[in-house]
Amino acid sequence: MSSVAREWREIPGRYNLKGSKCPVCGKVYFPSRDLCPHCRRASIGKMEPYAVSREGEVYTFSVVHEAPECNNRQKPYVVAMIKTSDGIMISAQLVDVDPAEVKIGMSVRAVLRKLDADGESGVIHYGYKFVPKR
Amino acid sequence: MDAGIVSYGAYVPRYRILPETIGNVWGADGKGMGKGLYINQKSVPSPDEDVVTIATEAARNMMARVPEVNPKDIGAVYIGSESHPYAVKPTSTIVAEAIDATPAMTAADLEFACKAGTAAIQICLGMVSSGMMKYGVAIGADTSQGAPGDALEYSASAGGAAYLIGTEKVIAKVNKTLSFTTDTPDFWRREGQPYPKHGGRFTGEPAYFRHITSAAKMLFEAMGTKPEDYKYAVFHQPNGKFPTRVAAQLGFTPDQIERGLLTPNIGNTYSGAVPLGLSAVLDIAEPGDRIFVVSYGSGAGSDAFDITVTDEIKNYKKENAPVMDKILENPVYIDYATYAKFKGKIVMPQE
Amino acid sequence: MREVAIIGVGVTKFGELWNSSFRSIGIEAGLKAIADANLAGNEIDGMVLGNMSAGQFIKQKHIDALVADYSGMASNHIPCTRIEAGEASGGVAFRQGVMAVASGMQDYVVVAGAEKMTDMDDTSINSVLDTTADAEWEASMGLTFASLHAMIAQRMIHDGIATREEIASMSVNSHFHGALNPNAQFKKAIKLESVLYSSKVADPLGMFDCAPISDGAAAVVLCPLEYAKKHTDAYVKVSAVAQASDTLALFQRDDITSFMATKVAAKKAYEMAGITAKDISVAEIHDNYTVSGIMALEDLGFFERGKAGKAVLDGQVQVGAGKLAVNTSGGLKARGHPLGATGVAQIAEIADQLRNKADKRQVANAKYGLAQNVGGTGSAVTVSILEAI
Numbered sequence: 001m002s003s004v005a006r007e008w009r010e011i012p013g014r015y016n017l018k019g020s021k022c023p024v025c026g027k028v029y030f031p032s033r034d035l036c037p038h039c040r041r042a043s044i045g046k047m048e049p050y051a052v053s054r055e056g057e058v059y060t061f062s063v064v065h066e067a068p069e070c071n072n073r074q075k076p077y078v079v080a081m082i083k084t085s086d087g088i089m090i091s092a093q094l095v096d097v098d099p100a101e102v103k104i105g106m107s108v109r110a111v112l113r114k115l116d117a118d119g120e121s122g123v124i125h126y127g128y129k130f131v132p133k134r
Numbered sequence: 135m136d137a138g139i140v141s142y143g144a145y146v147p148r149y150r151i152l153p154e155t156i157g158n159v160w161g162a163d164g165k166g167m168g169k170g171l172y173i174n175q176k177s178v179p180s181p182d183e184d185v186v187t188i189a190t191e192a193a194r195n196m197m198a199r200v201p202e203v204n205p206k207d208i209g210a211v212y213i214g215s216e217s218h219p220y221a222v223k224p225t226s227t228i229v230a231e232a233i234d235a236t237p238a239m240t241a242a243d244l245e246f247a248c249k250a251g252t253a254a255i256q257i258c259l260g261m262v263s264s265g266m267m268k269y270g271v272a273i274g275a276d277t278s279q280g281a282p283g284d285a286l287e288y289s290a291s292a293g294g295a296a297y298l299i300g301t302e303k304v305i306a307k308v309n310k311t312l313s314f315t316t317d318t319p320d321f322w323r324r325e326g327q328p329y330p331k332h333g334g335r336f337t338g339e340p341a342y343f344r345h346i347t348s349a350a351k352m353l354f355e356a357m358g359t360k361p362e363d364y365k366y367a368v369f370h371q372p373n374g375k376f377p378t379r380v381a382a383q384l385g386f387t388p389d390q391i392e393r394g395l396l397t398p399n400i401g402n403t404y405s406g407a408v409p410l411g412l413s414a415v416l417d418i419a420e421p422g423d424r425i426f427v428v429s430y431g432s433g434a435g436s437d438a439f440d441i442t443v444t445d446e447i448k449n450y451k452k453e454n455a456p457v458m459d460k461i462l463e464n465p466v467y468i469d470y471a472t473y474a475k476f477k478g479k480i481v482m483p484q485e
Numbered sequence: 486m487r488e489v490a491i492i493g494v495g496v497t498k499f500g501e502l503w504n505s506s507f508r509s510i511g512i513e514a515g516l517k518a519i520a521d522a523n524l525a526g527n528e529i530d531g532m533v534l535g536n537m538s539a540g541q542f543i544k545q546k547h548i549d550a551l552v553a554d555y556s557g558m559a560s561n562h563i564p565c566t567r568i569e570a571g572e573a574s575g576g577v578a579f580r581q582g583v584m585a586v587a588s589g590m591q592d593y594v595v596v597a598g599a600e601k602m603t604d605m606d607d608t609s610i611n612s613v614l615d616t617t618a619d620a621e622w623e624a625s626m627g628l629t630f631a632s633l634h635a636m637i638a639q640r641m642i643h644d645g646i647a648t649r650e651e652i653a654s655m656s657v658n659s660h661f662h663g664a665l666n667p668n669a670q671f672k673k674a675i676k677l678e679s680v681l682y683s684s685k686v687a688d689p690l691g692m693f694d695c696a697p698i699s700d701g702a703a704a705v706v707l708c709p710l711e712y713a714k715k716h717t718d719a720y721v722k723v724s725a726v727a728q729a730s731d732t733l734a735l736f737q738r739d740d741i742t743s744f745m746a747t748k749v750a751a752k753k754a755y756e757m758a759g760i761t762a763k764d765i766s767v768a769e770i771h772d773n774y775t776v777s778g779i780m781a782l783e784d785l786g787f788f789e790r791g792k793a794g795k796a797v798l799d800g801q802v803q804v805g806a807g808k809l810a811v812n813t814s815g816g817l818k819a820r821g822h823p824l825g826a827t828g829v830a831q832i833a834e835i836a837d838q839l840r841n842k843a844d845k846r847q848v849a850n851a852k853y854g855l856a857q858n859v860g861g862t863g864s865a866v867t868v869s870i871l872e873a874i
Binding site: 007010013031059060061062063064065066067068069071076077079080081089090091092093099104115116125127128129 | 608611612615621622623625626627628629631632633635636637638639640643684685686687688689690734735736737741
């Protein structure tokens, strides 16, 4: 059984795309960081929460045919790197779309979906996936 | 009562299955079944969708239309469903987190068959009217299961709608709400059982019709109104036939119920049914329009609402989220094998 | 800092070694290397072991102790260190071993890489591999390790850097050489069509674009260059060992069609060795996926951006064909890819090439050889250069 606490801790990022902004250089990051890789020590204790835009474009993608067990019911499914409208890159599944229709540059938006569950009796994990912007 | 609907949002999954597709598997006349129920197709959730995700999407649509509302001012989230993902662990806290309403708020999950969503609306109306909180969120959503080969397999579908209840900038005032409730075991599901059971013909006259007509008559009396006083009427819709019949019984015309009758197009979304029907009406409603709403939940009870659309709806940013016509356009039709896979009816290998 | 030599090399067969446990594979390569170095064994004063996932695959942590024990070295109580850096475990272990000898702290160090993968089922093995990506923000989001590389390939094709056929040809090149290597897991040459139409893993990559699941081990013996002649005539000099890091997650990179860590490590390595890419005549590169191999050839400076694919497709990197032979061992794809062993096996192949022991796959007159080992999606890269003496 996976750690309940570990996945719970990531809820702000997984549900609401909460990342970090460095007040020193203005750069934004996802997932959130305690330290700006650019400013390093100058940013310790100063990083601010930042809500990443939920809209973006497909930068690259692939259709997964060999999947981990938890995703068996969704094979084949699409994974993608998405560039959000505020310039942040995120990796996620692309759902509610015919794999044959996915194109680099496609407009997409973030939704909340089930990622997996710790078996039949364990906790259900929710997180972001993206759907085509219609 | 000053309270009413400040915002609303809806969501229905993209996938559809036809009654004939289902009928073919069981050697039944699916098309005939569909005609008899007045259901042309029903919605099917994707494997990664459930009441949490559907309620979240509806709630986010609802919040998108009121960008000036601070989610932290939401004092309560109540979600009614008969397919909450957990038996113990509320859907409402997950959705509350996903719309950034936590932590200074209360929440709970409701169950009352198909009327748990409207019960949530009533609770929120009470809480905001009493001054306990600025806003309450009430959601009705379901991913209902119909037993394979049973009549309910043709109708049990998925969808949900969310309502932001408050007293400021109300777009639809709730003039009155009342209910008619009895212990009537027409339809039930025991803990741990995968599929519900029902009393067959008993679900008609003593259950659905009795409670809806009783609540409706109580509302007419309380408000001194007649059917012609309302522009629209929304009734619980387990199929297309029952609401059509009860509307006629009460004196409403087919025109009045047409807009709010979604079941023929998406199936019975259970706790989502009346909330979705009402949202379709609100999509086209004008200031001054009066709406008559009566839900029904097996077990049994009906919640009735007398609603008047306000001038505020002209300022309402409805276009910030998809309206029902947009949500329902270009659905994707699936076969029974895909349906069985999506609904988890195929026994998958365990780890 | 002293100069370092490799005086002995040992590899096991790579493949599905059902009859061999981790314990037996781990020591087999080491014993071969020590014998090849003409050492008795008591000279060894340190061991470094590259192993990615014994903790998961065979449920054994503290793998350093296991190897020290079963190789007989524990009775001498020498220090044994286990290195984990994803698939770069072997390459990083090699660098650590070289540093130990170069610094003067140790004289005779055995660097080994070993992995026993087949004691676990395929789906679970792939899940372990997925954890070398970002477990929290890539793997848990449903992105498999293969799909990350597939996304790189998709973008490369979109940007016109390589075509699908060019990418696939890396596998053809690996199998061409695997057919010449008696220790390879796959000893059959294959056609391009077989790669293009192999069963789908993550579009556009199919099964034949992906390195197999393998068991195996490799080991080399290091000593100061000045001592090498005492033990053997067949030794090579370690001219450079460089290592570079990068972000864990692929989506945090500025460019995904190139591994900056490879470029940085390669630049350092060429500087350390005092040579350029043109001086390398044989290279073992990290083709865990065909696309990784194509990228590596450009990142290492062997080909200009957009040109490597065509060169591989035209057969130009086969032994004897051109100025550079790539993956004469069969590469990860055909020779096999026991995760922690690969980095050391690459060193073993280059050493054998420079010592003229590469038999049917021998590159003529090789003076300098290079090995590139990658962890994660380019999150850690080692580039090592060996020189024939």
